[in-house]
Amino acid sequence: MSSRDQILQRMRQRRGGALSTPEKDFTPLKRPEWTTEEKLARFRAAMEPVHGEIHDCRNRDWVADLAELLQSRQASTLLVGNGPEPLATLSSSAATLPELVVYDEPVASWKEHLFRNLDAGLTTTRGGIAETGSLILWPDASEPRLISLVPPIHVALLKATELYGTLSDAMAEQDWSSGMPTNALLVSGPSKTADIEQTLAYGVHGPRELIVLVIE
């Protein structure tokens, strides 16, 4: 008998007999309906203490803000996805942006360059979670996984209207259970560790900085 069948059979022929399934009451996870502004305030309150930087660009040109933020960090390259947006907006902007590097080749062909030479990466998001201050990232062919992981600075665009109260809300409203992408992420701040004597240090493997630009 295969290991698989052996394991399954052993459990199905359990000595104690069949087990009953308890009721599951998910109300402890429920939160009140929050307005967009309340959600944004909660998002901020959750993310800022873990060193996520949030800029409200709703009434401004976010590209100009991005340019200024990257300039102040002396970033000379910005990694972006190969989809039409936000590439088109960036390309058509008059702002002084770092050199745009478009992720349009399989990683194997330019891994060295990706790991060694890029200063910042820009991604979109599939919304955010107010309660925990989390971004929902849904990498795909036009926005590969490593943009948000390898460069030392990760800038994410978050539409204020796409803020959800809780993870459960987001999962339900976006109907995650009907099928997940190859990789989905919740990102709540920059990479960090406390493995050396419980002292926080940022940027251990992923980005040292996470900047969220809240847009319309």
Add this chain to the structure above:
Amino acid sequence: MTESNLTDVRQFHPRARAAIDNPQIRQNFRRAMDGLMDKRRMAFEGWDLEALRTLGASVRQDALARLPDLLEQLEEQLTANGVRVHWAVDGDEACRIVTDICKARNARTVIKGKSMVSEEMHLNHHLQQHGIEALESDLGEYIVQLAEETPSHIIMPAIHKNTGEISELMHEKTGTDRSSDVEYLTASARQQLREKFMAADVGVSGVNFAVAETGTLCLVENEGNGRMTTTVPPCHIAVTGIEKVVPTLQDMSALLALLTRSATGQHITTYVNMVSGPRRGNELDGPDEVHVVLVDNGRSGIYQDDELIDTLRCIRCGACMNHCPVYTRVGGHAYGTTYPGPIGKILMPHLIGLDEGRHLPSASSLCGACGEVCPVKIPIPDLLVRLRQESVDGDRLHPAVVNGHGAKRDWKESLAWQTWRLIHANPLAYRLGTSVASRLRTLQPASLGAWTRYRTAPKLAARTLHQRVRERQP
């Protein structure tokens, strides 16, 4: 990581003594555990924690009740997503599966994300024997591997070391300049490990939750090394215990809310990484191959018993050890087991047998702090008592079932308890004995073995309560 740590289980007492006598170890653990307890308390402020724990328990009970079906559903979904699913009855088989995948790809180097199951399997050792280098990438695990030690905590593997020790270690093993600057040490490790991520042929990770409905593997982490491990190498192998499956994403969200708050007092970790398949279509990164190894290694045995099955609810948050007064005093290495602390005491006997693990269930004052904080309400103290019974074959009505049961039974202790029973099951003998003891109290020995090594002996009263009550009666 070596095989020798199995035999070290029997060395619990000398190791515990050594830890207790080491002020540095004592201080490292005390400080760390105090901090973690505070953080957990604050993280649950404003929550109905009892209701949330009840939900966590019922999610896990539900998953266990339907475990074989859920595992099949998980397999089906993963397969449909392009993931290859393997099953292993024990750690050795799981190691062989991983090694075979590596060999088929001519892999020379494996980069690892944090995985307690791989520790349980002794995977690194096994890979090494087959000429495959396995490097840990979680900073704590990396430090522990440099030191050629094992993790002393399931969430914070290097918690037993302070900055000075780590600096010295990194200097010696990697040439990093000595420094007390944690940022500098972390940045150095980042650089060293990035090279390894780029070069690694295979990434091996653990799994926090495997969601059956969508075939999704959830990995919860702060550092990003888990994301690197599951994204950069062309092949990703996830190893997981068969009990880690949950029915739905909603179930996962409930456990996630409990896990990070219980473990480190975080509302959420930096990354929740949900992997549902290899690179697909025109995707430009992510592994070409994803494998999942479902490891039994004793779990289907635990599954048989109506009481012991609660052990399988565990979501590996580590809160039980953070709150354990014994763990805080002796640290994680004293146990000599993959999983230390309260969860280790109730889980390890099933993995290594009660003969090897005979000291584990007794190493608790049954204070109940572990059960009180457990996010899925595992009745840890009750399970400890059950395993104590099993280790001495102490209950004829409920015969012991755990492998190696009865190993601790010895005639001297049995005789002592039988004598105790003879006296206490016979009220007359009891009253006679206690009144004689009181009368002869001046002859009470000042030394009562281990008790009086640290304390004075309790003093027998001149008259027992029985006598005093009787004297009052008209």
Add this chain to the structure above:
Amino acid sequence: MTDTLKLYPARPEKVYFYGTCLVDLFYPDAGMAGIQLLEREGIEVIFPEQQTCCGQPAWTSGYHDEARAVARQQLNLFPEDWPIVVPSGSCGGMMRKHYPQLFRDTPEQDVANNVAQRVWELTDFLLNVCRIRLTDQGEPVTVAMHTSCSARRELGLAGTGPELLSQLGRVTVVEQARAEECCGFGGTFAVRHPEISAAMVSEKVDTLTATGAREFVTTDCGCLMNVAGYAEKQGHRLSGQHILSFLWERTREQATDEGAASP
């Protein structure tokens, strides 16, 4: 682990008093204090003479056959439907929580469950059933309180002792750091793992003495033996007392009619 639903009985005419073996042999004053406090509340105390030990030492050591044999002897001591009061969280916890486990699937199952439901830790009973009112007659004093883990977690009585002490006007109660942490007694744990137990009790004594109190009170004789015994052997200026002895001694002159509802 604690009761999700605990229904206190109405104040009864009589109670059974289960003294416990540690009180019987080492701390009979605490037992007498408990009896006198109950009597002052107008409750008749029945002390079943055939009582010995609840069986807990064998239970926690894994010798369940022996524990059952001894516990079975106790089941017959409480034939009438009166509450059973116990001056110990640990023995109270054994009878309330573990008798049902110990006698599961045995002929004594029903009587064990019945006994378990009637068991009350005595400070809990005094506070929540008798609704005792204490009038402090003693000199001003500062004490620390150590609630046993079984009282705190098994029976959910973390607040009971402090609440009783707060009725004593001239007693200042100070709380030690990590008050909820175990003192390291744990029954046979203290002799099976003496070094670990000693490491625990030494920190407990340190935190207690750091409060500045010279005295501590506790709900359980096991903790008392352990903490006071350690403090004495190591020469710390810290002495301990069972909370019942302490309450009785400070209020023994209190007139009976000050009790809430004497018959």
